[in-house]
Amino acid sequence: MGFALVAKSLLMLFNCIFFLVGGALLAVGFYILFSPYSFDILSVLDNGIIQAGVYAIIAIGAFVFILAALGLFGACCKSKILLGLYLIILFVIIAAQVAVCAVVYAYSGQVNAFVTSQLQETLDDYEAENGTDSYSVGWNSMQIFFECCGTNNYTDWASTTWGGDSSIFKYESGAAYPITCCAVQDTTVVLSGSINEAAFTDVAKCYGDGESVPNSYMAGTGEGCYDSFQDYIISNSVLIGGVGIGLAAFEILLFIFALIVCFTMEKDEDVV
Structure with a gap:
């Protein structure tokens, strides 16, 4: 009886918080979408990833809400139907997370190959070092943040449209890889259409002036972004694992609380 009351109270409290969070995400998403200034901003950016992100915020907000x-209302109003739906959805979420983890672990080789191929495809969509499209901005930012070059290594750029088209503007004439493959003095620099050459350690040496290629003046000494990303994940594995385990434990806790409230109602016990 007492534990059932605690379970019901915590279930209502946590879901009340998520209810507000979901509502806030919806409000932010709709504000960005329908603000009189948002259309102009998104049009100027011409960035499909950013535009898709707005819809993702709305979708996530609606789902959480x-x-x-x-x-919340299932526990508050003692509705078996609402709590039943809540339990089913929560169970599906937990099961899906377990399934995804199992698939990624069991088919890690295939997953790695798929991710690598997808990265290589987006690499070929790269337009220019000073481009404002999503692929150019994304690759420029990724190469600076992860200190890497290309998918597997710097030689990937030679076979891309950017690498094979001499008419495309390049900061270094005839360059085999973008300037963002060069090491920067401050890795927090994020490029979005303009490049400050002064931010890089030594552009001339990066491209082989008195140095062999690859060299230490290149981002990650020419290492590919896939390996750099893996290294980043591994170095932050404790934090990522902790967040993942914590989230899963919290979802299971909510599931247990909802079950307790449901069983208590079935026994016609007063948990108010």
């Missing part, structure tokens, strides 16, 4: 509403 609805799920939290089911849990």
Whole structure:
């Protein structure tokens, strides 16, 4: 009886918080989408990733809002139907997370190959070092942040449209890889259409002036971004694993609380 009351109270409290969070995400998403200034901003950016991100915020907000509403009002109003839907959705989420982890672990080789191929495809969509399209901005930013060059290594750029088209503007004439493959003095620099050459350690040496290629003046000594990304994940594995385990434990806890409230209602016990 007492534990059931605690379970119901915590279930309502947590879902009330998520209800507000979901509502806030919806509000932010719709504000960005329908603000009189947002259309002009998104049009200027011409960035599909940013535009898709706005819709993702709305979708996530709606999902969290609805799920939290089911849990909150199901517990508050003692509705078996609402709590039943809440339990089903929560179970599907937990099962999906377990399934994804199992698939990634069991088919890690295939997953690695797929990710590598996808990276290589987007590499070929790269337009220019000073481009404002999503692929150019994305690759420029990734190569600076992860201190890397290309998918597997710097030689990947030679076979791309950018590498094979001499008419495309290059900061270094005839360059085999973009200037963002060069080491920067401050890795927090994020490029979005303009490049400050002074931010790089030594552009001339990066391209082989008195140095062999690859060299230490290149980002990650020419290492590919896939390996750099893997290294980044491994170096932050404790944090990432902790967050993942914590989230899973929290979801299971909510599931247990909802089950307790449901069973208590079935026994016609007063948990108010």
